[in-house]
Amino acid sequence: MKPIGKPKMGIFDFTDCEGCEVELINLKDQLVDLLEGVEIVNWRLAKEGNKPGPFDVAIIEGTPVTPHEQDLLREIREKTRIIVALGACACTGGIPAIIDDERDRLSFYKSAYPPEYKPRGTEAKPLSAYVEVDYMINGCPVDKREIARTLSSLLRGCAPEERDYPVCMECKINDNRCRLVNGEPCLGPITMGGCRAFCITHGKHCYGCYGLVKDANFDRMVTALEEIAGRGDAERMLGMFMSESEEYKRRYGRR
Ligand code: SF4
Ligand code: SF4
Ligand code: SF4
Numbered sequence: 001m002k003p004i005g006k007p008k009m010g011i012f013d014f015t016d017c018e019g020c021e022v023e024l025i026n027l028k029d030q031l032v033d034l035l036e037g038v039e040i041v042n043w044r045l046a047k048e049g050n051k052p053g054p055f056d057v058a059i060i061e062g063t064p065v066t067p068h069e070q071d072l073l074r075e076i077r078e079k080t081r082i083i084v085a086l087g088a089c090a091c092t093g094g095i096p097a098i099i100d101d102e103r104d105r106l107s108f109y110k111s112a113y114p115p116e117y118k119p120r121g122t123e124a125k126p127l128s129a130y131v132e133v134d135y136m137i138n139g140c141p142v143d144k145r146e147i148a149r150t151l152s153s154l155l156r157g158c159a160p161e162e163r164d165y166p167v168c169m170e171c172k173i174n175d176n177r178c179r180l181v182n183g184e185p186c187l188g189p190i191t192m193g194g195c196r197a198f199c200i201t202h203g204k205h206c207y208g209c210y211g212l213v214k215d216a217n218f219d220r221m222v223t224a225l226e227e228i229a230g231r232g233d234a235e236r237m238l239g240m241f242m243s244e245s246e247e248y249k250r251r252y253g254r255r
Contacts, residue, residue: 006037006038006039007037007038007039007056007057007155008038008039008041008053008054008055008056008057009035009038009039009040009041009043009055009056009057009058009059010040010041010042010043010053010055010057010058010059010076010080011024011040011042011043011044011045011046011058011059011060011061012042012044012058012059012060012061012062012072012076013044013060013061013062014060014061014062014063014064014065014069014072014073014089014090015062015064015066015069015089015096015121015124016062016063016087016089016090016094016096017095018045018061018062019087019140019141020061020086020087020089020090020137020139020140020141020142021086022141023141023142023143023144023147024059024086024142024144024147025046026144027147027148034148034151034152034155035151038155041053042055052079053076053079053080054079054080055076055079055080055081056080056081056082057080057081057082057083057084057154057155058076058080058082058083058084059084059086060073060076060083060084060085060086060090060127061086061087061089061090062087062089062090063089063090063093063094063096063097063124063125063126064125064127064130065096065121065122065123065124066120066121066122067120067122068120070122073127073130074130074131076131077131077132082134082135082154083127083131083132083133083134083135084133084134084135084136084137084150084154085127085128085133085135085136085137086137086142086147087137087138087139087140087141087142088138088139088140088209088210088241089124089140090126090127090133090136091126091127091128091133091136091137091138091211092126092138092211092241092242092244093124093126093129093243093244094124094140094209094241095140095240096124097123097124097125097126097243097244098239098240098243099124100123100124100243102123105119105121105123106119109121125244126244129244135154135159135160136211137150138163138192138194138209138210138211139194139195139209139210140209140241143194143195143196143198146194149161162214163193163194163210163213164192164213164214164215165193165213166188166189166190166191166192166193166213166216167187167188167189167191167192167193167195167197167200167206167210168197169193170193170194170195170196170197171188171197171200171201171206173197174196174197174200174201176197176200176201179205180224180228183228184205184228185205185225185228185229185233185237186200186205186206187205187206187207187208187221187225187237187238188200188205188206189216189217189221190208190212190213190217190218190221191208191209191211191212191213191216192210192211192212192213192214193210193213194210195209207237207240207241208237208240208241208242209240209241210241211241211242211245212242212245212247216247218245218247218251219247219251222234222238222251225237225238235252238251239252
């Protein structure tokens with residue numbers, strides 16, 4: 001990979017809570033240093049006079065749930081060298097993908113909006129369901145240090161290193177008591193590392209927001225979780241961030 005000279009960058013968001021973009025902004029001075037020499041061509045949240053491209057790098061947050069967003073994503077892909085998915089919504093479908101059934105979705109719309117509202121939302125899917133994605137920064141929200149690591153590699157012309165180990169590894173480094181061993185649920189063994197085992201270190205279980213780690217033993221995890229929490233809760237836990245994975249669809253066969 002060659003270093004990108006004076007890269008043109010676009011930062012986009014589809015349907016989501018924008019929490020990951022807030023993390024990007026939370027980099028503060030480091031963001032200014034990172035983006036020194038970068039031309040921000042389009043960033044709706046931060047500037048006016050946005051241009052339609054082309055882009056060397058597009059950072060995209062959120063999941064495209066309307067036909068308009070899906071068309072826009074395809075358009076961005078055509079004009080962009082490197083697409084980086086930012087956050088669980090973009091990488092895995094995230095929280096919006098929990099509601100996969102159209103009837104459930106319509107019933108939620110009905111309870112949240114006035115009767116004249118005409119819903120346009122389709123099923124929430126990761127960006128990769130529509131276009132090729134080059135790199136992913138996982139998490140809900142992402143860890144700003146992971147944003148800095150990825151951007152700094154890309155802007156130097158290097159491919160960001162893939163996190164191919166599970167949360168358990170970082171959990172051990174932090175010397176945490178293992179929840180699974182103590183009969184409590186935790187998705188750490190099948191979840192991609194990178195968050196430094198944030199939730200376990202702060203007294204909660206891992207609920208899988210970084211998505212599946214490479215070569216995850218999904219079926220073994222299901223068995224362990226079902227023994228601890230029962231089938232329904234195991235399925236709900238796994239469906240929170242992994243419902244769009246092949247492993248989940250194969251196991252539960254309904255998405
Ligand atoms: S991944 Fe989480 S924090 Fe980021 S935009 Fe989606 S819902 Fe918000
Ligand atoms: S608490 Fe969870 S993340 Fe930590 S070692 Fe046990 S299973 Fe792995
Ligand atoms: S511990 Fe699990 S749920 Fe918590 S931030 Fe890390 S990957 Fe996400």
